[in-house]
Amino acid sequence: MIEETSLRPAASPYPLSVRRASTARLPTRWGEFSISGYQSLTSGEEFVALHMGEMRPDLCTLARIQSQCITGEVFGSARCDCGPQLRRTFELVAREGRGVVVYQLQEGRGIGIINKIRAYALQDEGADTVEANERLGLAVDLREYRQCAEILLELRLHRIRLLSNNPLKLRAVEEAGLEVVERIAIEVNARTDALAYLRTKKRKMGHLLTSV
Numbered sequence: 001m002i003e004e005t006s007l008r009p010a011a012s013p014y015p016l017s018v019r020r021a022s023t024a025r026l027p028t029r030w031g032e033f034s035i036s037g038y039q040s041l042t043s044g045e046e047f048v049a050l051h052m053g054e055m056r057p058d059l060c061t062l063a064r065i066q067s068q069c070i071t072g073e074v075f076g077s078a079r080c081d082c083g084p085q086l087r088r089t090f091e092l093v094a095r096e097g098r099g100v101v102v103y104q105l106q107e108g109r110g111i112g113i114i115n116k117i118r119a120y121a122l123q124d125e126g127a128d129t130v131e132a133n134e135r136l137g138l139a140v141d142l143r144e145y146r147q148c149a150e151i152l153l154e155l156r157l158h159r160i161r162l163l164s165n166n167p168l169k170l171r172a173v174e175e176a177g178l179e180v181v182e183r184i185a186i187e188v189n190a191r192t193d194a195l196a197y198l199r200t201k202k203r204k205m206g207h208l209l210t211s212v
């Protein structure tokens with residue numbers, strides 16, 4: 001049986017619903033990170049956290065919740081800004097020597113890669129990203145950020161500077177009990193292909209973007 005105290009690290013005011021499975025070194029082109037794997041205690045979901053430097057509840061730490069986007073991050077797709085956002089985050093963390101990226105393994109806002117390709121096909125015919133999901137009978141955003149926020153608590157963080165344009169992520173970390181000392185906009189120069197997508201996110205999903 002797991003002692004409850006093992007699920008309740010210093011910075012967490014309540015038992016967490018995620019469990020750290022393992023941590024290892026991860027040297028990258030941006031410097032030396034640690035990589036930790038997490039499992040949800042309430043679903044089959046898995047998460048990864050990349051963290052650099054000492055994680056301390058008293059220090060105000062750069063943090064980002066990045067949601068998986070294989071097309072943008074791996075294939076260099078210009079349909080969205082996910083790849084440049086992730087690289088920009090690593091640059092900022094490296095410059096500061098401390099910070100964390102919680103990576104949520106939920107492709108395409110939770111709809112999966114096949115449905116994401118179907119949605120892209122509808123967008124090729126003129127639908128925007130929200131309409132495409134609706135036409136496929138899928139929720140616009142299935143992601144749940146609560147457990148991503150709990151990972152920050154598990155890492156013993158309490159005060160963060162959140163790199164995000166997404167008001168749902170901001171709300172999730174605050175509701176989880178973290179203090180967001182600052183929200184840092186993460187806007188990268190969008191290529192023309194991504195502009196319509198970003199404008200839809202701003203207009204229909206409330207994203208806090210100023211440059212589109």
Ligand SMILES: [Zn+2]
Pocket residue numbers: 069071072073080081082083
């Ligand atoms: Zn993307």
